[in-house]
Amino acid sequence: MKRAIFWFRRDLRLSDNPALLAAIANSDEIVPVFILDEKLIKQTGSKRLAYLGQSLRALDHSLENKLHVMVGDQVEVLKELLQRYGADEVHISEEFEPYGKKRDLRVEGAGIKLIRTGSPYAVAPGRVRKPSDGTPYKVYTPFYNAWVVHGWRDPVSAPKSIKAVTPNAGDRNFPEWPLPEGTTITPAGEKAAHERWTWFKKNGLDFYDEQRNNAGVDGTSKLSAHLKWGEIHPRTLLADLNKTKAQIVFQKEIAWREFYADVLFHNPHTDNDYYAPKFKEMRYEKPGKAFKAWCEGKTGYPFVDAAMRQLLKEGWMHNRTRMVVASFLVKDLHIEWQHGADFFMEHLVDFDVASNAHGWQWTAGCGTDASPYYRVFNPIEQGKRFDENGDYIRKYIPELGHLRAPDIHEPWTVLDSYLNDYPERIVDHAVERIESLARLEEIKSRKPDLPQNA
DNA sequence: TTTTGAGTTGTTCGA
DNA sequence: GTCGAACAACTCAAA
Numbered sequence: 001m002k003r004a005i006f007w008f009r010r011d012l013r014l015s016d017n018p019a020l021l022a023a024i025a026n027s028d029e030i031v032p033v034f035i036l037d038e039k040l041i042k043q044t045g046s047k048r049l050a051y052l053g054q055s056l057r058a059l060d061h062s063l064e065n066k067l068h069v070m071v072g073d074q075v076e077v078l079k080e081l082l083q084r085y086g087a088d089e090v091h092i093s094e095e096f097e098p099y100g101k102k103r104d105l106r107v108e109g110a111g112i113k114l115i116r117t118g119s120p121y122a123v124a125p126g127r128v129r130k131p132s133d134g135t136p137y138k139v140y141t142p143f144y145n146a147w148v149v150h151g152w153r154d155p156v157s158a159p160k161s162i163k164a165v166t167p168n169a170g171d172r173n174f175p176e177w178p179l180p181e182g183t184t185i186t187p188a189g190e191k192a193a194h195e196r197w198t199w200f201k202k203n204g205l206d207f208y209d210e211q212r213n214n215a216g217v218d219g220t221s222k223l224s225a226h227l228k229w230g231e232i233h234p235r236t237l238l239a240d241l242n243k244t245k246a247q248i249v250f251q252k253e254i255a256w257r258e259f260y261a262d263v264l265f266h267n268p269h270t271d272n273d274y275y276a277p278k279f280k281e282m283r284y285e286k287p288g289k290a291f292k293a294w295c296e297g298k299t300g301y302p303f304v305d306a307a308m309r310q311l312l313k314e315g316w317m318h319n320r321t322r323m324v325v326a327s328f329l330v331k332d333l334h335i336e337w338q339h340g341a342d343f344f345m346e347h348l349v350d351f352d353v354a355s356n357a358h359g360w361q362w363t364a365g366c367g368t369d370a371s372p373y374y375r376v377f378n379p380i381e382q383g384k385r386f387d388e389n390g391d392y393i394r395k396y397i398p399e400l401g402h403l404r405a406p407d408i409h410e411p412w413t414v415l416d417s418y419l420n421d422y423p424e425r426i427v428d429h430a431v432e433r434i435e436s437l438a439r440l441e442e443i444k445s446r447k448p449d450l451p452q453n454a
Numbered sequence: 455t456t457t458t459g460a461g462t463t464g465t466t467c468g469a
Numbered sequence: 470g471t472c473g474a475a476c477a478a479c480t481c482a483a484a
Contacts, residue, residue, distance in 0.1 A: 132483075139461065139481055213463080256462085323463065362462085374476050375464050382464090433465090444478085 058189025125265035216391035224350035303383030
């Protein structure tokens with residue numbers, strides 16, 4: 001009787017899971033396990049934990065109650081299981097971001113044999129490189145073209161049957177992570193992921209290019225949390241796409257996720273540090289009252305506040321408004337992007353270190369994009385363009401429920417806007433935009449220091 | 455090696 | 470209200 005461990009991490013699914021198939025092919029019986037890292041849990045916000053708890057339950061259900069859920073150090077847990085079940089191999093899908101990479105190297109360093117099959121990406125980070133010299137791409141569009149040429153495998157089916165050992169009662173440490181009161185998150189699990197994908201293919205995908213920017217409409221796939229936890233694989237999505245304009249736009253969004261994973265893979269320090277180092281020199285404000293107002297959705301700018309309240313309530317924010325609130329924090333409040341990225345890390349159910357850090361850096365102007373320095377989002381104009389009727393604002397800011405568009409985007413222009421305690425603007429965007437451009441000018445024109453006594 | 459064209463997501467101003 | 474130009478200059482990719 002040969003047994004092999006299958007270690008679930010960010011691949012909480014049975015279908016299109018090559019690593020799981022490898023584990024089954026190489027054994028008579030598998031030992032499916034998820035390990036809760038207490039250090040990591042302490043850094044994880046309650047909404048994401050609640051989601052993970054639900055996802056583990058869903059996975060366990062698919063595995064007919066055979067999932068081991070262990071708490072503790074990965075090396076100790078795996079060693080114990082290997083010994084108990086007489087196994088000598090641990091099957092995984094490979095991970096590439098700093099935490100996962102380091103964790104797996106430590107496990108291997110302790111003498112545990114890891115067998116890597118596949119990854120959370122259609123094309124693993126590090127694979128797409130410039131043909132001319134083998135170095136990685138730093139610009140999205142050429143990366144995308146090369147990524148398409150590189151191509152990806154077809155999906156694989158779920159295993160026909162899974163023979164798994166029956167866990168001891170003590171190895172079923174399913175966490176009790178309640179959802180905070182007043183919050184609602186997207187349903188977790190592989191089944192929910194496929195249901196959403198089916199719904200989106202029918203109702204959203206062919207309008208994606210038109211609808212995805214409309215904050216008040218359910219026009220995006222909302223698969224981000226499912227992708228983050230690997231409840232569905234991007235390869236599964238790509239296999240369903242055709243070459244129409246709308247579907248190619250969607251494919252390009254999947255490619256963005258892969259591009260940022262690749263950029264972080266080659267620049268691991270950029271999870272929390274500047275990709276373009278000269279932005280470190282810029283003058284910033286320390287987070288204080290204004291930062292608190294931003295966090296709570298009380299800046300006085302309705303589109304910004306609606307978005308922040310959506311994040312607090314749902315653990316998710318529309319992509320368009322992620323850019324708007326990020327631009328507001330960095331360019332209107334002059335606060336470093338890392339403070340915003342950390343707040344997103346705490347609250348996002350779909351938090352992905354590569355997409356988050358580089359999404360923020362793109363908006364801050366210090367990321368991979370050679371963005372024009374004058375690109376500063378106008379929170380009022382963005383609202384008028386991408387929430388034309390004000391539906392998004394009214395949904396999350398009841399204090400402004402009595403206003404209609406376009407007034408709702410500029411409540412300070414309407415006499416009775418502040419009856420319900422909605423805050424006044426904490427800054428004047430027109431003033432802060434100019435301030436932001438001035439601060440950028442300072443680091444742009446700064447010459448390298450000349451030797452003093454040359 | 456040198457040159458050339460291009461770069462997710464914007465805003466403002468003036469015609 | 471709509472539209473095109475200007476915003477200034479740099480890095481990257483590819484020929």
